[in-house]
Amino acid sequence: MSRASDRAYSGIRSMILSGELPAGSQIGEEALAERCGVSRTPVRDALRRLESELLVKRNEAQRSFVADWSLDDIADGFELRAMLEGHAARRAAERIDDETLQRLRRCNIEILAAIQTNPPDVTGFLDGNREFHAVILEAAKSPRLAAMLGALIEQPVVWRTAQQYGREALRRSHGEHEELLAAFARHDGDWAQSVMTSHIRRAFHAYADAHQGLAAIDAGSGS
Amino acid sequence: MSRASDRAYSGIRSMILSGELPAGSQIGEEALAERCGVSRTPVRDALRRLESELLVKRNEAQRSFVADWSLDDIADGFELRAMLEGHAARRAAERIDDETLQRLRRCNIEILAAIQTNPPDVTGFLDGNREFHAVILEAAKSPRLAAMLGALIEQPVVWRTAQQYGREALRRSHGEHEELLAAFARHDGDWAQSVMTSHIRRAFHAYADAHQGLAAIDAGSGS
DNA sequence: CCTGAACCATTTGTATACAATAAGGTGGGC
DNA sequence: GCCCACCTTATTGTATACAAATGGTTCAGG
Known part of the structure; x- marks a missing residue:
């Protein structure tokens, strides 16, 4: 993780996630290299990785831009x-x-602990949540599936709006994890699949609602 | 396509697919650069791409190897x-x-033409087949789905064993495409999905059978 | 004033040199 | 004779210089 290429990767990534690099803006390799304190070579490396994760898109002339994600x-x-x-x-x-x-189980206990503090420890929740899903992915024993999901899980928007989740949403997420654990304990694939599917779909609608609110706020402050 | 990076990519890729670089063997950047007539920089680029397509894997010390695919x-x-x-x-x-x-429809007509020659034009079939699936992917209008499938479609093993398919298997494939077209014409998503799913699953078993045969031949010639 | 072509600036692609790191072999000590 | 440490070597990571290509700008001509 201490290699320049990794520093460039996580640096650029956090710039995109934090909104420091606005969506749609062009990002020159030289500028990024300077901001990350490395040369262009590791920056190019990082950009390729980010491109494969769809956080960066390139136009026909190989210029890189911060991907702008529509709700669709x-x-x-x-x-x-x-x-x-x-x-x-x-x-x-x-x-x-x-x-x-x-x-x-231990993982979900940690998640519960993060929820029960006042105010809720959202970062702790996200860390626990990520590990929970990562362990499941590992247990699925499908390297290709893991590679594909790896790119999908780290969606920028989720990060920027996670702070919006209320305690109720966090608690519900914990509850769904509990149900997943029950399905796992019984080795019931059908059950586990449907719980997980609705878990993710609910997370999307929670996001969409929060985003709707944010968009309204943005529009309001803009006028 | 004339850039050195692309030449390196397609060069290395064909070396892997043809078996010129045996599965599991280590591949040094310097050696590849020499064989492709370019410098290490584009080779590194190509290796990253191939790695994301899982044709190349890297060990913990960042050395690159040709991925060896088990039947699993x-x-x-x-x-x-x-x-x-x-x-x-x-x-x-x-x-x-x-x-x-x-x-x-036109695409599947071309596929039919490729099948009906004597002997069957397997390359033509594969080209038509690839385009058929590519058009569907395009019509699905999901960039992420396209990106993910892009890496999956080009499996090396398929190429090496496609020659083994008999005319009967090719004809059945064409027939399944026809059924897909019927489902598309009626905009019946359920139908299309189940036809496509069984289309792929059958292709796998066709492959597995052919591979079984090949393995037996290999074992026979080896003993 | 509009159009277009050529020029210049910016950006990316490639090559090469050098640094860091990991693997493997060799020699010395126990 | 075996094991551990060190050194040598092979391989990858990074920086920098230069080449190619793209895009914008400006100036000339209609």
Whole structure:
């Protein structure tokens, strides 16, 4: 993680996620290299990675831009996530061993702890959540599935709006994880898949609602 | 396509697909650069692309190797393809316009022509087949889905064993395409999805059978 | 005033040199 | 004779210089 290429990657990535680099804006390799304190070579490397994750898009003349995600794009991403993570949950349920199941349980306990503080520890929740899903993905034992979902999970918009989630939404998420654990314990692939699918779809609508609110606020402050 | 990076990409790729670079063997950037007649920079670029397509894997020390695909890996890939292409077919059926539908029809006519020559024009069949699926993917109007499937479609093993397909298998493939066209014409997403899913799954079993045969031949000649 | 072509600036692609790192072999010590 | 440490070497990572290509701008001509 200390290599220049990685610093460039995480640096550019956080610039995009934080909105420091606005969506749609052109990003020159030279400028990024300077801001990250590395040369263009690792920046190019990082841009390729980000491009494969669809955080960066390139026009026909190979210029790089920050990808702008329409609500349709985001819905598209969530739809794929629902399908792929549902599939992962099914495979995981059919293959999971007791030790991994225990890891998941501990993970969800940590998530609960993060929720119950006042105010809720959203960062802690997100970390726990990410690990929870990562363990399931690992248990699914499908390297290709893992590679694909890897690119999908880290959607920029989720990060910027996660702070908007209320305690109620966080608690519901924890509850759905509990139901997943029950499905895993019984090795019931069908159950796990449907729970995971609705888990993701609900997350999308929670996002869409929050985003709707944000857009209204933006429009209001703009006028 | 005339850039050095692209030459390196297609060069290395064909070396892997043809078996010139055996599965599991280490591939040094310097050596590849020399063989492709370019410097290491575009080779590195190409290797990253191939890595994201899972044709190349890297160990913990960043050394590159030709990926070796076990039957399990391949089954895994086909399973994902069945799911994702099924999804693409559903979306395409719900969105397709008459002009695109006509393109698909013409495409399948070309496939039929390739089958009916004696001996069957397998290369022509593969080209037509690829375009057929590409048009569907385009009609699905999901950039993320397209990006994901892009990496999956070009499986090396398919290429090496496609020659094994008999005329009967090719004809059945054409027939399934016809059924897909019927589903598209009626904008029946469910129908399209299930036809596509079974189309892919059958293709996998056709491959697995052929591979079984090949493995037996290899074993026989080896002993 | 509009059009278009040529020029200049900006940006990306490629090559090469050098630095860092990991693997493997070799020698010394136990 | 075996094991560990060190050194050598092979391989990848990074920086920089230069080449190619793209886009915008300006100036000339209609």
